[in-house]
Amino acid sequence: MTIRFVFLQANTLRPYLTCIRNTLTAAMCLQNFPCQEVERHNKPEVEFKTSKELLLNPILICRNEAEKCLIESSINSLRISIKVKQADELENILAKKFLRFLSMRAESFQVLRRKPVQGYDISFLITNFHCEEMFKHKLIDFVVAFMEDIDKEISELKLSVNTRGRLVATEFLRQFT
Amino acid sequence: MAAGGVHHLAQCITCHAWNADMSMVAICPNNNEVHIYKASVSPNAVWERVYVLDKHEQLVSGIDWAPKSNKIVTCSHDRNSYVWSLEGNEWQATLVILRLNRAATSVEWGPQENKFAVGSGAKTVCVCYFEEDNNWWVSKLIRKKHHSTITSVAWHPNNVLLATTSTDSKCRIFSAFIKGVDARKDATTAFGDVKFGEELIQLDLACCWSFGAHWSPSGNSLAYVGHDSTIHFVTDVGPTPRARSLSLRHLPLRDVLFLSETRLVAGGFDCNPMLFGSDKNGVWEFISFLDEVKPPAETKTDTMFAAAKGKFKWLGSENPSEESTLSTTHESCITMIRPLVPLSERHPENPMTLFSTSGLDGRVVIWDLNNVGDALARLRL
Numbered sequence: 001m002t003i004r005f006v007f008l009q010a011n012t013l014r015p016y017l018t019c020i021r022n023t024l025t026a027a028m029c030l031q032n033f034p035c036q037e038v039e040r041h042n043k044p045e046v047e048f049k050t051s052k053e054l055l056l057n058p059i060l061i062c063r064n065e066a067e068k069c070l071i072e073s074s075i076n077s078l079r080i081s082i083k084v085k086q087a088d089e090l091e092n093i094l095a096k097k098f099l100r101f102l103s104m105r106a107e108s109f110q111v112l113r114r115k116p117v118q119g120y121d122i123s124f125l126i127t128n129f130h131c132e133e134m135f136k137h138k139l140i141d142f143v144v145a146f147m148e149d150i151d152k153e154i155s156e157l158k159l160s161v162n163t164r165g166r167l168v169a170t171e172f173l174r175q176f177t
Numbered sequence: 178m179a180a181g182g183v184h185h186l187a188q189c190i191t192c193h194a195w196n197a198d199m200s201m202v203a204i205c206p207n208n209n210e211v212h213i214y215k216a217s218v219s220p221n222a223v224w225e226r227v228y229v230l231d232k233h234e235q236l237v238s239g240i241d242w243a244p245k246s247n248k249i250v251t252c253s254h255d256r257n258s259y260v261w262s263l264e265g266n267e268w269q270a271t272l273v274i275l276r277l278n279r280a281a282t283s284v285e286w287g288p289q290e291n292k293f294a295v296g297s298g299a300k301t302v303c304v305c306y307f308e309e310d311n312n313w314w315v316s317k318l319i320r321k322k323h324h325s326t327i328t329s330v331a332w333h334p335n336n337v338l339l340a341t342t343s344t345d346s347k348c349r350i351f352s353a354f355i356k357g358v359d360a361r362k363d364a365t366t367a368f369g370d371v372k373f374g375e376e377l378i379q380l381d382l383a384c385c386w387s388f389g390a391h392w393s394p395s396g397n398s399l400a401y402v403g404h405d406s407t408i409h410f411v412t413d414v415g416p417t418p419r420a421r422s423l424s425l426r427h428l429p430l431r432d433v434l435f436l437s438e439t440r441l442v443a444g445g446f447d448c449n450p451m452l453f454g455s456d457k458n459g460v461w462e463f464i465s466f467l468d469e470v471k472p473p474a475e476t477k478t479d480t481m482f483a484a485a486k487g488k489f490k491w492l493g494s495e496n497p498s499e500e501s502t503l504s505t506t507h508e509s510c511i512t513m514i515r516p517l518v519p520l521s522e523r524h525p526e527n528p529m530t531l532f533s534t535s536g537l538d539g540r541v542v543i544w545d546l547n548n549v550g551d552a553l554a555r556l557r558l
Contacts, residue, residue, distance in 0.1 A: 029404070029429055029446045029510070032191070032236065034254045034280030036298045036326055040235065042254070053325050053345055056385075075344065075386065132189045132207065132537055135508065 016063040017144050020071075023059055024080070024140045027073035030128040044077030044127050069147075070120065077127045079113070080143060081120035084150055094157045095121060099150075111139065122150075181531075181543035182220040183506055186212070191237060192513050193535040197244035199517055201227070204535065205237040211251055213268075218517060218531065218543055232259050232270045239284035239295070244520045246290045252281035258295055258305070260314055273314040275303050283329045289336045291358055296327030302341055304353045304373075319351055319374045329432075331390040331399075338368075338377070338414075340399055342387040348380040348401045350414065367415035382409040382422050389432040389443070394525055400441055402430040408443060408453065410461045421461050423453075434514040436546070437528030442467070444511030444534050450544060467544060470504045509538035517543065 035041035037050050045054045058072040070081040084099070086092045099122045106112040111130055113123040124143060131139070187206030194203050195216075202216045202224070211230040216222070235255040242249050249268070252258040258273040258281055275281065279299035286293045295303040295316075300323040303316035325345035332339055332353075339353040352371035368377045383403025390401040399411045406425045411418050430445030441461075444450045450467040516523075517531035530546035 026428065031431075031510070031512075032238075033326070034236075034238075034282070034298050036279060036300075039256060039279050040254070051325065053386075131509070 012063055013148075016061065016067075016069075017147065019061050020069055020147070021140055021144050023061065023071050024078075024143060025136075027056070027059070027071055027078050028126065028131065028136050028140065030073075030076050030078060030126070030131050032128050032132075033076040042076075044125060045074035046072050046077040046079045047125065070117070077125060079117065080124040080126070081117040082122050082147060082150075083119070084121045084154070090158055090161065091154060094154050094161070095150075098153060098157065111142070181218065181545045182222060183543075184216075184224050184541045185539055186214065186224070186541060187539040189509075189537050189539050190512070190535040190541065192240050193515060193533070193541055194240040194242040194249070195515055195517065195533070196242050197247065198519055202533075202541065203230075203240050203242060203249055204541065205240060205251075206539070207236065209233045209235055209237060209253065209255075211237055211240060211249070220543070228268055230259075230261055230268055230270070233257060235280070238280065238282050241284050241286045241293065243286045243290040248286075248290070250284050250286060250293050252284040252295050254280035256280060256297075258284060258303075258314075260293075271313060273305055273316065275305070275316050276318065277301065277303065279326075282327060285330050285332055287332045287336045287353075288334050292336070292353065292355065294330040294332065294339050294353065296330045296341055298326040300325060300327070300343075302327055302330060302339065302351070304339070304355065306355055306358045317355060317373060319353075321374065322349060322351075322376045322379070328386065328388045329390050329401075331392055333392050333414075334394070334396040337371070338396075340390040340392065340401070342390045342401050344386040346381070346383045346385055346387055346403060348382070348387050348390055348399075348409070349376055350378040350380075350399075351376055378414070378418065380409065380411060380420065382420055383407055385429075389430065391433045391435055391441075393435040393438050394523065395438060398435070398438065400433045400435065400443075402433060402443060402445070404429045406430070408433070410441075410453075410455070412459055419459075423461065423463060425451075425463065427451075431510060431512050432514045434516060434532055436516075436530070436532070438525070440528050442514060442532060442544075444507075444514050444536075446510045448505040448507040448509060448511060448536065448538075450511065450514070450534060467546075468505045468507075506542050507534065507536045507538055507540060509536050511536045 035043050054075045056073040060070050062068040067085045068083045072079045084095050086095050106114045111124050111126050113125045116123045189207035191205040191207050203211050203213045212226050213228040214224040215227050216224045233253040235253050237251050237253045239252045249261040256277045258275050259270040261268045261270050277297050277299050281295050281297045283296045292306045302319040305314045305316040308315045323343050325343050327341050327343045329342045337354045339351050342348045352375045354373050385404035387401050387403045392399050399414050402408045406429045409422045411420045428446035430443045433443040435441050439455045441453045442450050452464040454464045455461045511534045513535050515533050516529050517533050518529045533543050535541045
C-alpha cells in the first residue's frame, strides 16, 4: 500500500518541477530598472507594486491541494512562494520549524526572503542584481533542487522524531515491567 | 562559430559605444564609471584600458560616441548627463542641464551631432542642443504622451524624427525639430511640417514593455521588440505605415540593429543573436540564430531495454541531478548591439557584416557575418 502511494507522488513530482523550471526560465528575464516613484532609488518592483504596468501576471502552479508554488514577476525582480506538503500535525510542526530556521538565515542564502508571503511556507526574492552576479540557469537549478530537498528533509526529520520517540518510550516503560 | 573576438572586460556591461574608426570602445562596467579601451576587431587582440571617465554618481545607463565630432555623451541613473570631449590626453566633461527629476535610461546622438536625446524614468524625453552664448547644453523636454519609463530613443536619419519605446508597451514617433538648430527645410518630413514635441505616430503592437527601437539606414523602416517575445517591423513610416509583428517561441529580445534595409539582427535573453530578413515583398521573417550552439551530451544506452529501464528508474526514485549547461558565447542576456562599420564605409547597397554585442555577462563579442554558414542569407544579401 505504502509503496504504491510513494510511486504516485513521485509520478507528479517530475512534471511539477519541470513546469516550475520552465516558468522560472521565462519569468527570470530581469533587468536593472530605476524607481519611477522616488528619484535615485532602485527597488524590487514585485515587492512594492506601485506601478501596475511593471508587473507581470502571477502564475500559480499546483501539484495538488496541499502543494503549490506562486511565481510573481516584474521588470526587475521575481518572487517565488512555495507551500510545502504537510500531511499531518507532526509534519506541520517540523516544516514550520525547519523553514523558519532557514528563513532566519536568509542573509547567507541571498535569494531567500526573511518572511514567507501570506499563505505560503517559504519565499524567494530574486532581483536583477542576483542575476548579474550569478548565472540564471544556476539560480533556477538552486530553487528546483531546494524544493526537492525540502520534501526529503522533512520526511527524514519525521522518521527520526518517530524513531526517537519510540526509543524513549521503550526505555521509559521498561522500568515498569 | 560566427563570433569573432570575445572580450571579457567586467563582471557585467551595461552599455558600450565605438568611436568613428572602431579603434576605441567605451563601456560601462555596471557602475558609475565609463571605461575606454583601445580595441581592435581582430580576434586575438588584447584590449587595453586607456581612460576612465568618473563624473557620474550612479549607474551609467547610456553611452553614445559621435563619429564626426568625437564627443561622448553619457547619461546616468543620477539624473545627469555629461558630454565629454577629448582635449589633449584627457576627457573633459561638460554638464548638460537636463531638468530631470528621475533617472535617465538611454541616450543617442542625432545623425548631425548637433542634438542628442535622453530618455528617462520621469516619462519625459529631453532633446538637448548646444547653446553657444552660455557654452552649455540645454534641453527641451517632450513631457506629454508617455505613461511610463522610456527605455530607448532612436533618431531618424533626417535628424528631426525621434522614436521612443517605453515600459507602457508603446512605441511613439515624435518630432524633435528645434528652431535655430535645424534648418527650416528639414522640418518637412513624411508627416509634413511638424512642431517640436508633436506625437506623430503611436504604435501599440506589443502587449508588454517595449525596448530597442532602431531605424533602418534610409529611415523607411523602424523595428522594436516587446517583452512578450515579439518583434515588430514598421515600414513606410509616414501617415500610413505598414506593420508586421512576429511572435517568437524564445525568450524576449532586448536590442535590434538594422544591417541593411532587408537584414536585421536582434539579441536578448537567449544570449544568442537572431538574424531576421525581409524578402522582396517586404515580409520580415526569422532566418537563424547566429551562434552555433553545441547540444548537451546525451548519455548513451546500448539497447532499447536499457533505455526503457532507465526511463522507469528516472520516473520513480532519485532522479539524476539535472545540470544545466550553457553553450552560447554570451552567458547572460545581450543588452546592446552596435555596428562595427565606420560611417564612411557604409553604403545603402552594402549590408554591414560586422557588429558587436555586449551583455550582462561582461563580454563584448564581435560577430562577423561572413563566417556564418548561412549560404541562403548570403545569397539574398
